[in-house]
Amino acid sequence: MPRLKDKIALITGGAAGIGLETARLFLKEGARVALVDLREEDLNKAAESLGDKADVLTVAADVSSPEDAARYVRETVERFGRIDIFFNNAGIEGKVAPLVEQKIEDFDRVIAVNVRGPFLGLQNVLPVMMEQKSGSIINTSSIAGLKGSPDLAPYITSKHAVVGLTRAAAIEAARANVRVNSVHPSPVNTRMMRSLEEGFSPGHGTEVKDQLTTTIPLGRYGESADIANLVLFLASDDSAFITGAQYPVDGGMAAT
Ligand code: NAD
Secondary structure: OOOOOOOEEEEEOOOOHHHHHHHHHHHHOOOEEEEEEOOHHHHHHHHHHHOOHHHEEEEEOOOOOHHHHHHHHHHHHHHHOOOOEEEEOOOOOOOOEOHHHOOHHHHHHHHHHHHHHHHHHHHHHHHHHHHHOOEEEEEEOOHHHOOOOOOEHHHHHHHHHHHHHHHHHHHHHHHHOEEEEEEEEOOEOOHHHHHHHHHHOOOOHHHHHHHHHOOOOOOOOEOHHHHHHHHHHHHOHHHOOOOOOEEEEOOOHHHO
């Protein structure tokens, strides 16, 4: 029996990486999905790779824009009639530099995408789910939302803020049977990690990856599918009594 039969899932950052892999798993489990991402062409490629056109809606939108956030939620409801699952996942890594060398514009951009984005998503999705009296929201934070590390102050700040958003929203939404949890991946093999590895040591990304891997007890990076499996659990009724919680999916890194 598919675990998300007839459910409607909305996924931001859905054209690549963790978002796209989660869309693939959700479709396999019987859901229909709306993918939100910045560029139409990336979304078209992603939708093609997923196959089933009738079950996939794409919306080009910037999650940090209030107008776009209202629009991607509206278009999803217009097409599918409801939203059962919201994977509030789009994010950017920001610049790799010591805190004192970070430019305020760079800080503001990371906060806009990684904090204002999820906040706006919640503001628009919660009324839909609370009216339905059901729904599951999964916010993507990071291991960087549970502990610090050098040279990523804006990103770390933004991902800790996602924990606050998750707790605040979970408490307000619980009375309407809407759950809100966060997932906290350690390094995952996606475009974002390639960019961070290069940011740490331009031209020496492979060495950075090898070094980072030694800090992960299970001895490897995560794959997008590792994260998608956890998101599926939190999206499904198997987690019906879980809300306001933080889930590391990190090969043991948070335990170190
Ligand atoms: P990715 O770069 O492969 O995918 C992110 C997607 O988000 C891209 O398709 C991008 O276009 C989209 N996006 C970026 N800004 C956007 C905006 N303003 N509006 C709409 N879409 C936007 O990265 P990923 O690794 O799949 O990252 C997904 C989430 O996982 C992010 O929130 C990231 O911080 C988090 N995360 C990633 C890792 C990792 O190691 N890859 C670890 C922990 C947490």
